[in-house]
Amino acid sequence: MALAKMSVPFLDLKQQHRAIWPEIQAALDPVLAQAQFILGPAVERFEAAFAAFIGTRFCVGLNNGTAALHMALHACDIGPGDEVITTPHTWVSTSWAVSYLGAKPVYVDIDPATYNLNPALVERAVTPRTRAILPVHLYGQACDMDALQAIARKHGLLLIEDAAQAHGARWRGRRLGSLGRIGCFSFYPGKNLGAFGEGGAVVTDDEPLAQRIRRLRDHAQQGRHQHVELGYNTRMEGIQGAVLEVKLRHLDAWNDARRRCAARYRELLSGVRGLTLPAPPADPSAHVWHLFVVLLEGAGRDRVQRQLAEQGVASGVHYPTPVPLQPAYAHLGHKPGDFPVAEDVMRRCLSLPMFAEMTEEQTAWTCKALRESLCAVE
Numbered sequence: 260m261a262l263a264k265m266s267v268p269f270l271d272l273k274q275q276h277r278a279i280w281p282e283i284q285a286a287l288d289p290v291l292a293q294a295q296f297i298l299g300p301a302v303e304r305f306e307a308a309f310a311a312f313i314g315t316r317f318c319v320g321l322n323n324g325t326a327a328l329h330m331a332l333h334a335c336d337i338g339p340g341d342e343v344i345t346t347p348h349t350w351v352s353t354s355w356a357v358s359y360l361g362a363k364p365v366y367v368d369i370d371p372a373t374y375n376l377n378p379a380l381v382e383r384a385v386t387p388r389t390r391a392i393l394p395v396h397l398y399g400q401a402c403d404m405d406a407l408q409a410i411a412r413k414h415g416l417l418l419i420e421d422a423a424q425a426h427g428a429r430w431r432g433r434r435l436g437s438l439g440r441i442g443c444f445s446f447y448p449g450k451n452l453g454a455f456g457e458g459g460a461v462v463t464d465d466e467p468l469a470q471r472i473r474r475l476r477d478h479a480q481q482g483r484h485q486h487v488e489l490g491y492n493t494r495m496e497g498i499q500g501a502v503l504e505v506k507l508r509h510l511d512a513w514n515d516a517r518r519r520c521a522a523r524y525r526e527l528l529s530g531v532r533g534l535t536l537p538a539p540p541a542d543p544s545a546h547v548w549h550l551f552v553v554l555l556e557g558a559g560r561d562r563v564q565r566q567l568a569e570q571g572v573a574s575g576v577h578y579p580t581p582v583p584l585q586p587a588y589a590h591l592g593h594k595p596g597d598f599p600v601a602e603d604v605m606r607r608c609l610s611l612p613m614f615a616e617m618t619e620e621q622t623a624w625t626c627k628a629l630r631e632s633l634c635a636v637e
C-alpha cells in the first residue's frame with residue numbers, strides 16, 4: 260500500500276470529542292442550567308462511577324493530579340523529617356507533593372525493562388525516617404506491585420500510587436490505584452481519561468482518609484464556616500465531573516484501541532536497527548499505553564524529531580531530565596551519574612504519537628518516517 264504524506268498529531272482530542280459530542284452535550288446541559296460549577300451532583304456521580312471502575316470504596320474528585328498527590332500525602336500526615344521513596348523518571352508533580360509538605364523525596368533508579376521504580380533499590384533506600392513509597396506507573400504500565408507491597412508490609416510503610424498515566428491498567432486483575440493505601444489520578448486533558456480542563460482524584464478503601472481529603476479540598480470545613488485544620492481549595496468543577504462521567508464509559512474501549520496501536524508499532528518497527536522498543540508486558544492488561552516510548556541508539560534525537568516533523572509526524576520527550584537533577588532540587592545535592600539507568604533512558608527516549616483514534620495509516624506513516632530518519636544516520 261502506497262502511503263501519501265499525512266499529518267500525525269501527538270494526540271487528537273478534537274476527534275475524540277466529536278465522536279461523543281451528543282453525550283457530552285447532554286451531560287453538560289444540566290450542570291450549566293443549574294449553575295452547579297463547583298462539586299455538586301455531576302461530581303458525585305463521577306466519584307461513584309470512578310470508585311466502582313477502579314474497585315475502591317471511595318473516590319474524591321479534585322482539581323488536578325498534583326493536588327491529588329498533595330492531598331493524599333497530607334491526609335497521611337507526611338511532613339518534615341519524613342522520607343518518601345520515589346522515582347527520578349516522572350513528571351515533576353510526583354516530587355512536588357512530597358516537597359510541599361516539607362518531607363524529603365528519596366530517589367532510586369529505575370528498572371531498565373519497564374522504566375518504573377526498581378524494587379531492589381527501593382528496599383536498600385529504606386531508613387528509619389522512611390514513611391512511604393510513591394511509585395509511578397509510568398507510560399501506563401504497572402510497577403511490580405508484588406515487590407513494592409512486600410517491602411511496604413515488611414517495613415511498615417505507606418504505599419501511595421501515582422496512577423496519573425495508568426487509568427484502567429491492571430495488576431493481577433486489579434485496577435491500578437486500588438493496590439496501595441491511596442491511588443492518585445490526573446485528568447489533565449491529554450491523559451487516557453481527560454477533562455475539559457484541569458481535574459484529578461484520589462481513590463481509597465480507607466474511609467477516614469477519604470473523609471479527610473473531602474474536607475481538605477474544601478478549606479477543611481466540617482460544617483459550614485468550621486475550619487478544623489489548615490485547608491485547601493482543590494475541589495473538582497461540576498463540568499469536569501460531567502465530562503469525565505461520560506468519558507469513563509469509553510475508557511476501556513479507548514485503552515483497547517491504544518493496545519492495538521502499540522501492537523502495530525511493534526510489528527512495523529521490530530528489527531529496525533538503532534531502535535529499542537518497549538518490552539511487551541507479560542500481561543497485556545498491565546499496560547494502557549499512555550505513551551509509546553522508544554529508545555534511540557546513537558542517532559541524534561533532535562535531528563530525528565526534526566525529520567519526523569518535516570514528514571508531518573509529531574513526537575515528544577518524556578522526560579529529558581531526571582527530577583533530582585532539576586534546578587529546583589539542587590539542594591538535595593544529586594549529580595549526574597547518580598541514576599545511570601534513568602539518565603540513559605532520558606537521553607535516548609522518544610515518544611511517538613499515541614491516541615485511541617490513530618488510524619493504521621497514521622501508524623504506518625509514522626513508522627516509515629522513523630525508519631527513514633534512522634537510516635539517514637548510517
Ligand SMILES: *Cc1c(COP(=O)(O)O)cnc(C)c1O
Pocket residue numbers: 323324325326349350352353395421423424445446447458459
Ligand atoms: C500528569 C501527571 C501528574 C500531574 O497531574 P496534573 O493534573 O497535571 O497536576 C502527576 N504525575 C504524573 C506521573 C503525571 O503524568
